[in-house]
Amino acid sequence: MRNFVKNFIFVFIFLFLVAAVLGYVKAGKDKSPETVSISKMVEEINANQVKTVIIKGDTLSLQLKDEKAKLQEVLKEQNGTFGEIVRNYNVSSSSLSQLSVEVKNDSSWKFWLGNLLPILLPLIIFILFFYFMTRGVQGMNSKAMGFGQSNPRQTNPDDKNKKTFADVAGAKEAKQELVEVVDFLKDPKKFTEMGAKIPKGVLLVGTPGTGKTLLAKAVAGEANVPFFNMSGSEFVEMFVGVGASRVRDLFSKAKKDAPAIVFIDEIDAVGRRRGAGMGGGHDEREQTLNQILVEMDGFDPNLGVIVVAATNRPDVLDPALLRPGRFDRRVTLDLPDIKDREEILGIHAKNKPMEADVSLRKVAERTPGFSGADLANLLNEAAILAVRRDKKKVSEFDILESIEKVLLGPERKNRVISDHEKKMTAYHEAGHAIVGHFMPHCDPVRKVSVISRGSAGGYTLKMPTEDKYYHTLAQFRDELAMMLGGYVVEKTLFGENMLSTGPSSDLKNATQVAQNMVTRYGMSPLGTRTFGDHPENVFLGGGMPEQKDYSEKTAEAIDKEVSSFLAEAEKRAKEVVDSHRPQLEAMVKELMEKETIEQDDIQRVLGPRQ
Ligand code: ADP
Ligand code: MG
Ligand code: ZN
Secondary structure: OHHHHHHHHHHHHHHHHHHHHHHHHHHHHHHOOEEEOHHHHHHHHHOOOEEEEEEEOOEEEEEEOOOOOOOEEEEOOOOOOHHHHHHHOOOOHHHHHHOEEEEEOOOOHHHHHHHHHHHHHHHHHHHHHHHHHHHHHHHHHHHHHHOOOOOOEEEOOOOOOOOOHHHOOOOHHHHHHHHHHHHHHHOHHHHHHOOOOOOOEEEEEEOOOOOHHHHHHHHHHHHOOOEEEEEHHHHOOOOOOHHHHHHHHHHHHHHHOOOEEEEEEOHHHOOEOOOOOHHHOOHHHHHHHHHHHHHHHHOOHHHOEEEEEEEOOHHHEOHHHHOOOOOOEEEEEOOOOHHHHHHHHHHHHOOOOEOOOOOHHHHHHOOOOOOHHHHHHHHHHHHHHHHHOOOOOEOHHHHHHHHHHHHHOOEOOOOOOOHHHHHHHHHHHHHHHHHHHHOOOOOOEEEEEOOOEOOEOOEEEEOOOOOOOOOOHHHHHHHHHHHHHHHHHHHHHHOHHHOOOOOHHHHHHHHHHHHHHHHOOOOOOOOOOOOOEOOOOOOOOOOOOOEOOOOHHHHHHHHHHHHHHHHHHHHHHHHHHHHOHHHHHHHHHHHHHHOEEEHHHHHHHHOOOO
């Protein structure tokens, strides 16, 4: 509303100015009198050339007898009257009697406007210009002043969207750890009277989507205290020194509202190991981190401010952050197991109408490795699918269908592929499926499809029957064979010349697995040790070569072992393919017809696993 009024006034002034200018220009064009000197006027009067003299304020307008001549204007001195001029210049009375003298009221607004506008207009424009300029600058200034302010997102206890532990499924251990924190925030005195030291900082560790942010909010909600939420990257901005002052500001706000929770999300953005060298030792980040440390050391532990931070990369954090008295509690959030997944699905299914026969247990079975965020996303996709199908409720089928979408990206059904390419894809995927099916340590193949999804031309989906935390050598070997299944089929059936670029990502993944087997898990004859320090991807985007802690000779040996794992896998895959050609052809036929085949059909076509 205020804006509207402002705009209205602005437009009004603008139109007024335009009108005034136009009017002025127009008036000027009509008359545009010529200015002459007093002596010229006297001369003309004496020569009897003047018809009328119009006295208008300080100006005298002369209308000559010659009709065509321009109007002439004479500026007389202020206070001097026409009579005085006539007298002073000795104008002959005979010529005076010949002309008529008119006195006009000069206070007409047009006159004033005409005279003042040329001066005022530039001035007004100038002033307006400056007004808006300085306002802009002031805006920028106040922003610059505000840089030091933290502006955290604050959630207060009476917030409607507040979260509690009931909103977080699973994560039992994490919740147990945090209950203590909640208790303290609720009644700090109880603890301090007992002489107990209160934790200052809690670090939530877990892969993305496991509910770290959610859990931190839930802690605040449970404890009924204000929650100040800032992300690590928000501290660091263009200007040096901003981060540190934001930290200061954030903590002083929290202290004012104590007991309170300060939540620093993605703390690795500022809390990286100092002097790690990459990016030239980012000064700004270091200062921010130092300020966080100073603040955490500085406040009285009994004040009731608890700092919760979250990260998915604890390995890159500065050791100083993890020292006692800082983030001395560490709470790890794991990927949910099958029971947790079912619970998480339950929470997110609450606000969605579901068919009565939907078994969330079955969905949980089909989604090992999914994080809480993935599961929430899954149900959302399922709901969207149900809407698209004009249904009133979400069915199990909708959910199961959405699993692949979450895993592999949306189907690209309308990508036109030639029959030939489709056939190539069918052979390739059937190769994966058949090898996977007949390798005893591979997870069961759940689905094979020649419909492209995301970047994949087709896909073969295998899923463990239960959650797995460890991998054995036997599993790795079988998986390697399965990974190469597509490549082997192309090579044996179409010949080396017909190998395509299709399996390149298969080869890359297989090589990676084989390398890990040798260098990280000690699964090769090279022996019981790891090779190279594998920093868990120290800097975003990876790119940093692993630290070599072995000789060139060993490097050669490693290469040899990796190649030998791959060669063995290829050989085993080829054996399976060669001995099951009829089944392979049957599967390709089925794939060409149906495009996607499910577990039951796979077993029907391929026969029992051995
Ligand atoms: P993180 O911070 O660990 O990356 P988030 O806390 O942002 O993950 O989680 C993203 C979303 O995933 C949450 O908003 C929530 O909807 C869902 N989610 C994750 N974990 C759980 C859980 N244990 N229970 C319920 N929902 C969860
Ligand atoms: Mg998060
Ligand atoms: Zn493949």
